[in-house]
Amino acid sequence: MAISSEKNSDLELKDSIVVKLPSDPFQKILTFPFLHQLKSNYENADLHLISDVTSIEILNLLPFSAFYHECTEGDLKSIFHAHRFIVNSKIYKADVFISLTDSVPDAMMGLFLKSKRRVGFAGKWKNELILNNKILRPSGIHKSEEYLELLKNHLSMSDIKKNRIISRDLPPLKESWALDQYIAINLNSPENDLFEDHWVSLVSQFENQVIVFYSDFDQEKINFLLNTLKPRLSSKNRYEFFIFKNQIELAKMLSNARGVITFDGFGTHLAAYCGAKTVSMTKKYDPRLYGPNFYLADVAIVNCQESLNMGLVADKAHEFFKI
Helix, strand or coil, rough: CCCCCCCCHHHHHCEEEEECCCCCCCHHHCCCHHHHHHHHCCCCCEEEEEEEEHHHHHHHCCCCCEEEEEECHHHCHHHHHHHHHHCCCCCCCCCCEEEECCCCCHHHHHHHCCCCEEEEECCCHHHHCCEEEEEECCCCCCCCHHHHHHHHCCCCCCCCCCCCCCCCCCCCEEEEEHHHHHEEEEECCCCCCCHHHHHHHHCCCCCCCCEEECCCHHHHHHHHHHHHHHHHCCCCEEEEEEEEECHHHHHHHHHCCEEEEEEECCCHHHHCCCCCCCEEECCCCCHHHHCCCCCCEEEEECCCCCCCCCHHHHHHHHHHCCC
């Protein structure tokens, strides 16, 4: 729920910055270097983050406080919807409004907030009129750096450093996971396939390990895993299947793992942001543009775009996790 900024007695002594975030979870976590840099440079500012409700929970991983404002896809279908959302948002001041999307209704929120500085990406002719501090979205650079360019050009932050970031401290989700050193393996794949034979091949190359398979699969796939995949796994290891209910549960599990094996994209970024040593199987995204380049955690990238070589992945995990 939205948290009112009206009760903040120091509000008149601070700047108030409102940021509209992308809806997609992967695009949202790519803005985290921007949010860390923004909060670091404007430590005393009130920071308001407007986010789609389906992925707003990952904002709770940020190691600083902010006001969170939930929206749905229907809330921002048009400029009229955006106006109604702002009226009900309990944001009473916006010295700076920043849109990190290309949406016209998103940009219009800056006008509805009566913000004097409206920052974002130009391109659509309507956004040219709405935004008064804008740049063309840069091409050929890392996605996270696109957002940092907004700070460099329009918020008096010419010397942007690629600070390496990490989430807030996360306790283990289960007491046993605080004691065991386990390897977490993400069963979700870019093709939404189980890759059953590949997982069997991968764990056969480990011995005496606690392995936590994790996913957010539906009940049908969970039953398949328990009835079909589990009996085929090497008896030389101990296995758990973790079906997470939300991203905070998942983050707590990942942050306490000995190491994480996952595909590129959101899975890699979440694990690395939580501080986990991560072996990232690159299959879908160009690591030069979407790689996990901004985190304190160590990440090893294994190129799996042409073939999914589990022997290579296992070798990297042995070396990287020191097992």
